[in-house]
Amino acid sequence: MFGLIGHSTSFEEARAKARSLGFDEFADGDLDMWCSAPPQLVEHVEVTSRTGKVIKGAYIDSVFVPEMLRRFKTAKRKVLKAMELVQRSGIDITALGGFTSIIFEDLNLLREERISAVQLDWQRFTTGNTHTAWVICQQVERNAPKLGIDLARAKVAVVGASGDIGSAVCRWLQRTGVGELLLVARRPQPLVALQESLGEGRILPLEEALPEADVVVWVASLPQSLTIDTDSLKRPCLMIDGGYPKNLDTKAAAAGIHVLKGGIVEFWQDIGWQMMELAEMAVPERQMFACFAEAMLLDFEDIHTNFSWGRNNINLAAMDLIGEASLRHGFKSLGLEPASSSSPALSIA
Structure with a gap:
């Protein structure tokens, strides 16, 4: 259970x-x-x-x-x-x-x-962070090409890179082979440690990273006081809002900026519950946070253990395992196109 x-x-x-x-x-x-x-x-x-x-x-x-x-x-x-x-x-x-x-x-x-x-x-x-990180990486890999962004040459900024999910996203994208990783976080020392462990990545302040980025993965909390100069952003630009709460679309609404709610999945069929309607999901009968889906996946797989636990402990093997289970049991990451016929479009164009 x-x-x-x-x-x-x-x-x-x-x-x-x-x-x-x-x-x-x-x-x-x-x-x-x-x-x-x-x-x-x-x-x-x-x-x-x-x-x-x-x-x-x-x-x-x-x-x-x-x-x-x-x-x-x-x-x-x-x-x-x-x-x-x-x-x-x-x-x-x-x-x-x-x-x-x-x-x-x-x-x-x-x-x-x-x-x-x-x-x-x-x-x-x-914590569900392993599945969340995997889903965010899928959202990057599947949606960037739809906008004409070649990930092999793209600059990808990870905001909150030294956190649990952020560092896992960096390791995955490094294996995928993106053009360059731009590492952003509030505290410099963990970023230096991450950069050393990756053997690559450029550490930048937020205001310098955003104008360079073709893709932005935002997995840090978004301060209400923050303003984003959308005129300085590349066109097109894919922004994955993987933080909580998900309010990046209110900061980056502009033509050519595509904001996608990160870390949300849709199940293959309706689930008879109320909880996701109360969480304001677009399709509450099927959609949920990826962290919640991790508990379901672990139960489906009879893996009753703290699969995601502690800071910066997510590894690529665990992401592969939970990702394969996610696909096998019928979960799909949200994309720029509607995930189902009743889903609204999620891009800002």
Whole structure:
């Protein structure tokens, strides 16, 4: 059995979700009440692979909202209590999604081995980052040529290159053979270490990397205050929004700039669930975050272990394995053209 730990994108959206699910006491509560509220197992689901295998899963809402990010103790408690509920529910493998994964890594929750009376079993959890990185690389490889971009000669900027997903994307694209990698991140020292491990790549500040790039893979958080000079960008330019939340399209809307929601996949058939409709997916019956899909894939493959775990531990062999499983069981990365007949176009042209 697989599990998915998620959360709402805002407090107001969370209250609306609570009301739609019949949790009126949550819908009427203020932020302080939500800070003390326990996680909720809100939905069970059954999923059938293209191979015919059937698995069962559950969605756990951590009752966390982004407005709690500055309340570090609250954020930490929300994630750990959700993990405790997962383990008490006997779920074999669970993916941390959205900010729950970020909180887990940034606050180093591995130090917290016991929650209440439960000894946490780390083998039951995965960040889903390996599948996310693989999906983003597929989006680059499949969509750049559609815009006339030859990856063998293209400059690809990876913003957030020293992070878990960013470094994995760099290693994959190096193997693919792109023209040049442009490495961008806030802290210089991890970038230098990444550059040394790759044996290539040019370290640049963001404002210098963007005008040079044919492709931009954005896997860092996008500050609200950031502005992008779209007049300085190449035409065409493919931008993969692999961060969270996905709001790059609001910063880079211009003719010839194609912004694609990164790290999202579409399943081969409809799934009878509500959770992705609440996550504002374009085709909520089939689409989901790639990190969530990793938990499903691991359950389909009977790999009940923390497949993606720790920072910068993703390797190409693991990306190959999860990618092959993704295709076999019926997942497809979002592209510039609609992934299904009901999908809207995702490019800005």
